[in-house]
Amino acid sequence: MSKKLRFRECLEHLYPYLKRHQLKLWIGLFLVVLMQVIYAIMPSVEGQITSQLQYDIMYRDSHIQMDKIVHILGILLCIFFVKITSQFVSAFFLTDSIQKTMEDIRQSVQAKINHLPVQYFDQQETGDLLSRITNDVETLSNALQQTLSRVIGAVCTFFFVSFMMFRINLTMTLIVYLALPLIALISFGLIKRSQPLFDAQQQSLSILSSSVNELYSGFDEIMAYNQQEQAKKSFDIANDEMRKTGFRAQFASGLISPSTSLVTYITIGCVAWYGCLQVLSGTILLGELQAFIRYIWNINDPIAQLSQLSSAVQSAFSAMNRLFTFLAMDELEDKEELVLIHEVDTIEFDHVRFGYGEEDLMSDISFQVHRGERVAIVGPTGAGKTTLTNLLLRFYDVKEGSIKINGIDIRQFSYHQLRDLFGLVLQDTWLFEGSIFENLKYGNPKADMSDVVKASKQANVHHYIHTLKGGYESMINESGSNISQGEKQLLTIARALLKDPQILILDEATSSVDTRLEARLQAAMEEVMKKRTSFVIAHRLSTIVNADLILVMEHGKIIETGRHEELLAKKGAYYTLYNAQFSQQ
Known part of the structure; x- marks a missing residue:
């Protein structure tokens, strides 16, 4: 897996997906900015009502000029209408662009799956992969849907409200600004400390998904072996770990809001005391003080929103990390379809050596098969029978030697071209x-x-x-x-x-059925193998007595080759396997 990405790198990976639907995105974000302009104007307009009342009481002997107040209320109504309309239209465009972006990301994950080596799926838990394409994408979707407009809005609010505050009173604005670094320090300090907790939470969710997937895929076995209690314990462990990591992450994130609110209340108290003195001295109007108090809450909103959204943002960051490190994984390098194969005449294993890691599982495998021949591969469990056909399909590449079709190394074929030659009938039907x-x-x-x-x-x-x-x-x-x-x-x-297909692989295709069905299956297999080169991994040796070539494998090596009668006459490993199987019937 690739190294963990920084937040900026995650955004750089996300941007190309957002760019495809940027027109609707920009329209939605423009309306978000428009809403914040209106949001910054509204307290001043509301304050004009209080200032008008103050003026009428002080200078017009309490004669209230209702026409002016109604005029101000009309302006407020128009502003409110524009704000609500902008919210609806913005929500539509942002939702549409974000959901289409998520659709594109899911398609990229699916496309990535089709270009990863088989080794990745052998080593990776199914639940973890499912979590990436479902939970991680949904987490990112929710974060963008809920936070993108609010984060943009918070930034705009900060600047617009600051401008309006400076217009009312410079000294009171500086008092507020003295408190902002402390609020920011508390907020971002707690966010930084809680980010690893959200990474752990996302990983716990992946483990829980794997546990649930395992429980449902093995439900019959769990019931048959009366292991319900053990299954419950396994789920409880994963569920409890999810609870613990979720609690730690959410609690750490939840500390931000009360901490910043405490600083805000103290700031409001200081500004209110100073502002009252300014009103009494006639420096500012009462409505302006009212508007300024509203602006304190408004300018606190960006930080408060960031603190409230920190859990969603951090979960999204963890999800983006998992998604984009997955999408950045090395893919299989395929070739152009330059080699043309119309008929498969020969298949040759030439001194093949293979192992999944440092240790070799297969060494010096050599044999040749001609068109239309049936090759049976027999041997004890773990001998390397299925690995042999996996190498033929290039699910894995050999370490040394080569596998050739018509004398051409199969690494010269594209994966699509190579696998188009094969048909599969496996024991585990899909x-x-x-x-x-x-x-x-x-x-x-x-x-x-x-x-x-x-x-x-x-x-x-x-x-x-x-x-x-x-x-x-x-x-x-x-x-x-x-x-x-x-x-x-x-x-x-x-x-x-x-x-x-020209080449057929049958991997113990009759081992999981009863003898009544085996006859039907055997007849069907005879039909499918007619005039085709076939590789049969056999569990029941009675099914391969007519094979043109039998490969007897043990510990990753071919220890005997020949036809059925020849191998019985040798009285070697095949003879022992054959007689042991029939002596048990």
């Missing part, structure tokens, strides 16, 4: 929420209904689909739990057939 038709078309978006039906018939799943009320439009739920494991496996085979 179907998304949607219709069966949409799930099957995932392998070939250009396919029509006739293509889908043909592939389904070849995969022995057409009859099952027709037994469903909705047929091919029947919906698969989010987890795919409304379809049996065997039928899901047949659907993934149909999906692979629809893609019509």
